[in-house]
Amino acid sequence: MAKASVQGVYELGHVLHVLDADLHGFSRGDIARVESFWTFGDLHQSAAGFVLALGDGRRVYVDFLHWHAFEQDEDFRIEVAFLSAGERHPALPSSPLEPRGAWSSDTAHLGKLCLTTPPPPP
Numbered sequence: 001m002a003k004a005s006v007q008g009v010y011e012l013g014h015v016l017h018v019l020d021a022d023l024h025g026f027s028r029g030d031i032a033r034v035e036s037f038w039t040f041g042d043l044h045q046s047a048a049g050f051v052l053a054l055g056d057g058r059r060v061y062v063d064f065l066h067w068h069a070f071e072q073d074e075d076f077r078i079e080v081a082f083l084s085a086g087e088r089h090p091a092l093p094s095s096p097l098e099p100r101g102a103w104s105s106d107t108a109h110l111g112k113l114c115l116t117t118p119p120p121p122p
Contacts, residue, residue, distance in 0.1 A: 005109045008037045011048035011064045012110050015078055024080045030054045034110040036089065038103050050110070051089060059083040061090040 012034070021027035032055045039048040048064045061083055066076035081090055089103060 005106060007104070008039050008048050008050070008110055009113055011039060011046060011066070012037075012050060012113055014066065014076055015050065015062055015064055016114065018078060024078075025082065026054055026058070026060060026080075028114065030056065031114050034107040034114065035059070036103050036105045037107060037110065049090075049092070051083070059087075 016028050019026075019028050021030075032053045035051040035053050037048060037050045040046065044067065046064075046066045050062045050064070052060050052062060054060060059082070061081045063079045063081075064076065083090060
C-alpha cells in the first residue's frame with residue numbers, strides 16, 4: 001500500500017488559517033487548485049511555497065516561513081505575489097537564510113486540504 005504524501009500539509013494549513021482577502025487579495029474560497037509547491041524543514045524552521053490557481057484565472061505564489069524558537073514564542077509569516085501570464089514559478093532568490101526545497105507538482109493531497117479545512121471563526 002502506498003504511503004500518502006504529507007509534504008506541505010502543515011504549512012498550507014497555516015496559510016489557509018490566516019489568509020485574508022482584504023490583506024492578500026484573495027481568500028481560501030477563491031483557490032481552485034494547488035499547482036505546485038516546495039517545502040523545507042529542520043529543527044528551527046519550516047518553509048514552503050505554493051503556486052495556487054484561483055477560480056477567476058489568476059495565479060498566485062504564497063511564501064510561508066515558520067520559526068520554531070526553543071522556549072520562545074513561535075512566529076510565522078506569509079507573503080503573496082501574483083504571477084504574470086506564462087510565469088510558471090516565481091523567481092526565488094537563493095539565500096542560505098531561507099532554504100528551499102525542490103518544486104513538486106504532486107499536489108492532490110493539498111487540494112483535498114483546501115476543500116476540507118473549515119474556515120477560521122470570524
